[in-house]
Amino acid sequence: MTSISEDSDKEKVHSVSVDLNNDSSLVIDIPDALCERDKVKFTVHTKTTLSSFQKPEYSVQRQHEDFIWLHDTIVETEEYAGLIIPPAPPKPDFEGPREKMHKLGEGESSMTKEEYAKMKQELEQQHIFPLGRVHREQLTSRMKSAADQQTSSHPMFRKDRNFQIFLEYDQDLTVRRKNAKEMFGGFFKNMVKSADEVLISGVKEVDEFFEQEKNFLLDYSSKIKDATAKAEKMTRSHKNVADDYNHISGALNNTAADNNTAFKKHLEKCAEVFEKLRKVEDRMASDQELKLTELLRYYTRDIQAAKDLLYRRARALADYENSNKALDKARLKGKDVAQAEENQKQCLQKFDKLSESGKKELTSFKARRVVAFRKNLIEMTELEIKHAKNSVSLLQGSIEILKSN
């Protein structure tokens, strides 16, 4: 069991993001993640002054699946259709690192103990910690938007039983995993939705705002998806470079070990420099990953959520138009007019409600996005500068030492 706990300064950065909305009535953060075999348990910590909670403070352990369950229940709730439902975090990918660890185990015989320990530590730092960090950050932003909803005019989440259970219940939730049928159902639903999206795209938009939003989101979504993929590639190759530094340092040390001329000293010094460079470069790469790639990744999904909202609204619009037609027909035939009228009225109501909340949601979404981009870009830039300065001073020192030799 590996405990993933971060150094405190990093921690603060993330925790702060939760109560950004300066509402102290409900503060949620995830200070810790525990890695237990193939499960990762996140500690969800809640502080609240809301009367609907029985206690002012909770601390529960939740797994990835629990978060998915929460997401699904929220999506399925009709009431929330007019909201941008925060996307569920992606399943943390522990497979890659685990595979690497496995390989490490195999290659153990050919490595010295120190090398093995170093590699293991490096792996943990590089992959598992960031993963926990990333997951946590996503969850916190998710909680944050949930908390946003709380403060907005709809006190829906406050009333949401499932959400409260999620936060309060101090035992394992033991959410039922989706079975194969449901999985297939979900897949089928997605198919239908995509087909439906195509169909209703023909429906003439009545509201210019939504027309604009739709175009923007479609465009933006494809762009951000692309940017995310490219950023991922970039950070990955940056990590490779850092890895290479590490290998070079190791190879230099090996060379030095078998040498006993004046060369040895140079080699050792050189290996040391590369080892230090590796750390800086690694930090640079993972901060870039965290601040830039994760930002893009999150907003790729968030924009999908916004698109889903638009879809739901467009669906409602189509329903309304259909009900209009049905009413016309009923009037022509002269039967079931009252029922059709009722139906048409309901559809209109739903559509209006969705439009109204959708407009609000999308506007706030835009503001949120800009704030998030700003924050992350500034943080990333500052970190880049910090790391670059570190390596500059490191390099300068090393050059001095080498020159004096």
Next chain:
Amino acid sequence: MSLCHFYPSLVIKFFRVCVCVCVELKMAASSERSPPPFPDSEEPELLEDSDEGADAFTGTSISEMDSPSPDSTRPPKDIFNEPPEDIFSDPLSNINSEPQKKVDAKIPSPSSDEAVDLFSDPLDDDSEVMSSPEVQNPMPDLLNEPVEAPKSDVLGEPPVHRDAARQQDVFEDPPKSSSKSSSVKKAASSEMFGDDDDDEDLFKEPPKVVTKKPQPSGPPVDVFTEVKSDVKVKPQVKDDPTDLFAEEALTAPAPKPSAGSSSSRTNGVHSEEQDLFSEATVELSLDSPRNDRKNKDAVKPSVSAPAAPVASSSSKAPSKTLKELEEEESEDKFDLNISITNPEKVGDGMNAYMAYKVSTQTSLTMFRSKTFTVRRRFSDFLGLFEKLSEKHSQNGYLIPPPPEKSILGMTKVKVGKEDPSSAEFVERRRAALERYLQRVVSHPSLLQDPDVREFLEKEELPRAVSTQALSGAGFLKMLNKATDAVSKMTIKMNEQDVWFDEKIQDVENEEQHLRKLHVMVESLVNHRKELSGNTAVFAKSVAMLGSSEDNTALSRALSQLAEVEDRIEQLHQEQASNDFFTFSELLADYIRLLGAVRGCFDQRMKAWQRWQDAENMLQKKREAEAKLLWANKPDKLQQAKDEITEWEAKVTQYEREFERISATVRKEVIRFDKEKARDFNRQVIKYLESLLHSQQQLIKYWDAFLPEAKAIV
């Protein structure tokens, strides 16, 4: 040198057996044929003490002394063969070990001579001995045979003596020389070198015989006491200086590449020959005190003409070598800058080639002017390497290897596509050639080579033909390499020199490690190139995202970010090429150079093998002779003796060659190690500076971006 005495000892043994007890004959004969394998542990340093004892016993003990002597002589010799610096750093030990070795080597020979003389007593005079050579008397007389044998042995043993020996002998023994020198000289001139020496020594021996005769003679015991007596030390000491001198004289001219020698002397910088020469003189100077002393003590009358030049040259030697040392130290500061620029494609199609401008800037007087420029093509560089390695590699010099041929890379260039990979190829080759030339000229001995100078100075070079990869010559070379590799595997050298033993291991390990390191650095280069490419793609993507963004400030910031990433991409690209040119190529160079170092070791091994083969051959010849002797076939005996003489000369020559090559290789490797450490440090600093520059640029870029990010509203 050691085994040369083997024969006399056998003879002595044989004789003793003959003269004393006939009954013992069989036993003795059997022991001759298969001389006991002598354990190495046998102390060679017993020498002076054991002389009496050993000699008193029988010939066997002498032979015992002789056979292990390769072992015993080598260590001191190695010490002595170390580069001049070392000699200077601890002259004491050298002085100690050096004379020891000499005494070692010498003592047996006079003693055997005397033994011979003793036995040749019945033969009445020198003239007979003199006339005896080769053809003359196939006398069945046992006594006469041995006389001849030792003669040739002693003489064959130092092919070194040559002129010096001759002169000295002539000097020392005027009475005899006057009468015989003419005949001897005739013989000398008519005969081969080795035989030539024989005569000289023949000539030298007789006088000794004469001097000894009056002394109590007969029983072997006396012979050995004689050796110890002062009178006897005399010839021995005399031998020493001559030998030394001869050695010096020999070693100096021997490796002289005929063309280079004369001009090199006149050059400002000291030459390879001078090096060798100085080495020889150093050795001399170390010996000389002792020699001088000995001379004064024992040989007062014979401190003769040849001794004087020896002394004088030895006194001059240290100061000269000191100066040379300083020169060697300041070698890397020497004023010779070579740069290769302007790679230019000449011709079209498959006959096209790249010509490089080789510019030299120097203040060395050996060159005609201070700056000059020539155009050379790649095969010229290869040709230079071929010439140099032909001339110098068998001497154990470390010839810097040129960059490898690359048919693929060159074909690309020939086809003439102006793509970045062929430009990179040309630049890579240009840089590699530049480093190659710089390494060549920074080698003190190679710089003196006329071919190097010609390469740098001469307008037109004859086209190097044998360097084409696909030519017949190339094929032959490959074949040679293959046979070399096979023969290398078959040679089982039992390394007795700890230094070489360790160094060979070290070099192999280092090469392996460097290969691994090189792979890592190559992967760094690739990954950084990848990173550069990915950054460029990301920059484009971010720019697109920025254009779609409807918040103006954010849109602006994103396009700024795209610009920053674009610059960073450039930075990564530059860094990748720095990774490659300063780091990866450095390692590639050293992997090649370590290969060349191993080549030096191989050359040394080959020399050793040659020596061992000669020893074995000599052994066989001796056995054959012993058989003949036993079978009493005098007609073939003479021929066998000649062969033995010939092979003894060869053995000595090869041993000397081996020792010389060992010394050279050792010096070269030490020089290489020193250079490597310095060069590596320099390159690493350069590389780190390039990294530093990248990071500084990075700070600048991000610093510029920060206000943009903050401006997002």
